[in-house]
Amino acid sequence: MARTTGSDGEKTEAALREAAVxxxxxxxxxxxxxxxxxxxVGVQAAALYRYFPTKEDLLFTLMREHMxxxxxxxxxxxxxxxxxxxxxxxxxxxxxxxxxxxxxxxxVSNMELRSLSxxxxxxxxxxxxxxxKELRQIxxxxxxxxAFLVDDTGLTAMAIIQMVTGVIVWFRPDERLSVDEVxxxxxxxxxxxxxxxxxxxxNSREKRDVHxxxxxxxx
Amino acid sequence: MARTTGSDGEKTEAALREAAVxxxxxxxxxxxxxxxxxxxVGVQAAALYRYFPTKEDLLFTLMREHMxxxxxxxxxxxxxxxxxxxxxxxxxxxxxxxxxxxxxxxxVSNMELRSLSxxxxxxxxxxxxxxxKELRQIxxxxxxxxAFLVDDTGLTAMAIIQMVTGVIVWFRPDERLSVDEVxxxxxxxxxxxxxxxxxxxxNSREKRDVHxxxxxxxx
DNA sequence: TCAATAATAAAACAAACGTTCAATTAATTC
DNA sequence: GAATTAATTGAACGTTTGTTTTATTATTGA
Numbered sequence: 002m003a004r005t006t007g008s009d010g011e012k013t014e015a016a017l018r019e020a021a022v023x024x025x026x027x028x029x030x031x032x033x034x035x036x037x038x039x040x041x042v043g044v045q046a047a048a049l050y051r052y053f054p055t056k057e058d059l060l061f062t063l064m065r066e067h068m069x070x071x072x073x074x075x076x077x078x079x080x081x082x083x084x085x086x087x088x089x090x091x092x093x094x095x096x097x098x099x100x101x102x103x104x105x106x107x108x109v110s111n112m113e114l115r116s117l118s119x120x121x122x123x124x125x126x127x128x129x130x131x132x133x134k135e136l137r138q139i140x141x142x143x144x145x146x147x148a149f150l151v152d153d154t155g156l157t158a159m160a161i162i163q164m165v166t167g168v169i170v171w172f173r174p175d176e177r178l179s180v181d182e183v184x185x186x187x188x189x190x191x192x193x194x195x196x197x198x199x200x201x202x203x204n205s206r207e208k209r210d211v212h213x214x215x216x217x218x219x220x
Numbered sequence: 221m222a223r224t225t226g227s228d229g230e231k232t233e234a235a236l237r238e239a240a241v242x243x244x245x246x247x248x249x250x251x252x253x254x255x256x257x258x259x260x261v262g263v264q265a266a267a268l269y270r271y272f273p274t275k276e277d278l279l280f281t282l283m284r285e286h287m288x289x290x291x292x293x294x295x296x297x298x299x300x301x302x303x304x305x306x307x308x309x310x311x312x313x314x315x316x317x318x319x320x321x322x323x324x325x326x327x328v329s330n331m332e333l334r335s336l337s338x339x340x341x342x343x344x345x346x347x348x349x350x351x352x353k354e355l356r357q358i359x360x361x362x363x364x365x366x367a368f369l370v371d372d373t374g375l376t377a378m379a380i381i382q383m384v385t386g387v388i389v390w391f392r393p394d395e396r397l398s399v400d401e402v403x404x405x406x407x408x409x410x411x412x413x414x415x416x417x418x419x420x421x422x423n424s425r426e427k428r429d430v431h432x433x434x435x436x437x438x439x
Numbered sequence: 440t441c442a443a444t445a446a447t448a449a450a451a452c453a454a455a456c457g458t459t460c461a462a463t464t465a466a467t468t469c
Numbered sequence: 470g471a472a473t474t475a476a477t478t479g480a481a482c483g484t485t486t487g488t489t490t491t492a493t494t495a496t497t498g499a
Binding site: 222225253254255262265269274275396 | 475480485486488489492493494495496
């Protein structure tokens with residue numbers, strides 16, 4: 002056996018990336034073997050080395066493209082002529098939407114940093130820092146104009162990012178709340194967190210099903 | 221060679237646990253081998269099986285004791301006769317202090333869930349859920365008494381936990397801020413997040429060194 | 440002092456790991 | 470239709486993996 006009928010490099014590579022993200026998100030980078038990944042795509046392990054020189058390079062590629070995608074999405078979304086509050090809303094909205102839509106690659110990007118070599122790690126951290134800088138700048142502008150009341154922009158930026166990224170830990174698209182509902186709630190939490198003036202909170206949803214939440218998470 | 225002079229089962233076990241937490245926090249459960257762990261303690265790999273039947277059992281033990289410790293710490297700390305705001309402060313304070321003091325085991329407990337068997341995973345998740353319930357109850361009480369203004373207690377509880385647990389990702393005890401300063405800042409962020417009345421924010425620290433934060437995180 | 444027990448080493452196990460290489464076939468180009 | 474290139478297989482490499490077994494020595498209690 003050798004080349005199979007209908008084989009196509011581009012399709013194989015795309016399938017490999019998708020399978021790699023999915024497998025690594027569920028079992029972790031170290032726990033996923035090249036043979037396992039190959040089997041998922043219906044190919045022999047040796048074939049992977051046509052597309053990725055090493056296993057770590059595969060991981061790095063996935064993480065880099067995730068980060069570049071996140072930064073790219075923000076660059077397309079961000080309002081340039083707007084007040085801090087509006088820009089903060091845009092940032093949080095973009096962040097949540099992007100991450101919910103890419104739960105698996107977000108998981109990989111957040112969890113597998115320790116499996117990268119020194120250089121590759123530096124590269125990813127640089128991307129991450131440049132992204133986080135955007136948020137810190139928004140917070141600083143908000144403090145300056147008096148729109149926000151913030152104790153410490155560095156800590157607040159980390160707290161917000163941690164909070165909104167955490168959505169993917171429990172969010173399931175087919176459950177209780179839609180992405181828009183979740184985004185809206187997180188938006189109002191964020192605005193209050195930074196001491197911005199907020200519209201009235203609709204307290205109506207509260208009574209609905211507070212107890213259903215436990216079982217919801219257990220699954 | 222066989223039993224070595226001065227060997228003591230209790231000490232060996234304690235050393236193994238400590239080394240295991242440290243190694244797994246840094247490199248991940250899957251990436252740490254039994255031989256590597258044994259070498260760290262100065263013992264042969266076979267000796268580990270006197271203390272832990274399998275590698276996974278070792279992981280499970282570490283995670284279970286971490287969670288039991290967290291719940292235990294909260295049970296000793298929590299004020300029983302107090303308003304929601306005070307209870308929330310106690311919860312956040314205990315959470316941050318406990319996690320900062322146990323950064324490594326927190327990392328393991330948060331990252332290595334996927335390496336547990338079905339049963340062991342269920343056990344840990346049960347502990348976690350029971351802990352999170354405490355926070356949700358505080359939030360619910362706060363909403364009921366009007367102390368808090370919360371959109372959705374379930375989401376808010378997750379947001380808070382995500383936010384405060386995230387401290388260990390960047391916090392280094394020998395850096396810019398002390399545990400108490402960090403805790404204080406996170407406390408005021410949490411209170412604003414739930415719409416509680418807060419004292420005046422001291423905006424004084426802000427101007428100090430906002431730009432030092434980037435380099436601080438890159439290392 | 441001697442028997443019992445606790446703690447370890449040393450060696451071995453099969454299985455799985457990431458990766459390389461040569462051979463082979465499908466698709467493409469001329 | 471022949472030559473070239475693209476895509477893949479199958480086998481093999483040396484390591485490393487978690488774990489078991491057996492032998493050996495240190496410590497403890499009678």
